Amino acid sequence: MRDAFHTDLDTLSDDLVEMSRSVAAAIRSASxxxxxxxxDQARRVVAADTDINAFQYSIDDRVVELMTQHQPMASDLRFILGSMRVAIDLERMGDMAKHVAKIGARTGCRMPGVRDVxxxxxxxxxxxxxxxxxILRTRDRLDAAQLDLDDDEMDALFARLMALLGDGWRHGTETAVDVAMLGRSYERFADHAVRIAQQIVYQVTGEVHLDRRP
Incomplete structure (x- = not known):
């Protein structure tokens, strides 16, 4: 019975990795x-978001099945519950990729300075x-902790983008809103990844990592 349980845990882990790969493909294609x-490519990204949503529903169902059919120990319980939270953040990362595609198709990035950012x-x-x-594949907590550095880089780029929307902006209010929303989608994409990294640390160590951001 325990062998079957751990096989199910491995399957859950594999599903999260596959969902993450789908999210990675989505943000790459959206960008x-x-x-x-x-x-046309933007529309394909938007349509593919339903597959990412389906991944989350499948993982939720698997978590419920594991909880009701087995009596997981503390470390396994952390992994199972954490997996549900990871799936939620992956689904929201997929949403951010969809937003990039939708807004980008409407706005583009033809304004001076904006394309580079x-x-x-x-x-x-x-x-x-x-x-x-x-990190979902290796569950390496040290690699997970390093994701904060990439998030800092994204935050710096977002701040640079906001500076471009200052007093010298000459492309209209509607375009400025679209540009700000695009930047915010990328910034939130990174934030959700950091939350996933924190879940990995929690699953491996049992330590709760409080987000250092206000």
Whole structure:
């Protein structure tokens, strides 16, 4: 019975890794559609978000099944409950990728200075997505702790973007709102990845890592 239980735990872990890979593909494709002003690619990203949502529903069902059919020990219980939280954050990362695609298809990034910032955000988001998949696979708490550094880089780029929307902005209020929402989507994408990293640390060590941000 315990062998079957641990096989189910391995399957749950594999599902999270696959969901993370889907999210990584989504943000990469969304960023490409933004930087190329490719509306067809943006629509494909938006449509594919239903697959990421389906991953979350499947993981939720698996968690309920594990909780009702087995009596997990403390460490296994941390992993099971943490997996549900990880799936929620992955689903929201997928939503952020969808937002990038939707807004980018409408706005593009043709304004002076903005394209360079979004290209930087795209690079950081891709790196964060790949690292998130890696730490879900390896469950290395030291690698998980390092994700804060990438998040700091994203925050700096977001601040730079906001500075471009200051007094010298000459592209209209509606475009400014779209640019700010695009930046916010990337910034939130990184924040959810940090939350996942914190869950990995908790699952491995049992230590609660309080977010250092206000």
């Amino acid at each position: 490409e559609s933004l930087l190329r002003s490719d509306e 979004f290209a930087g955000m795209a690079d950081v988001a891709n790196r964060i997505a790949d690292k998130t998949t890696a």
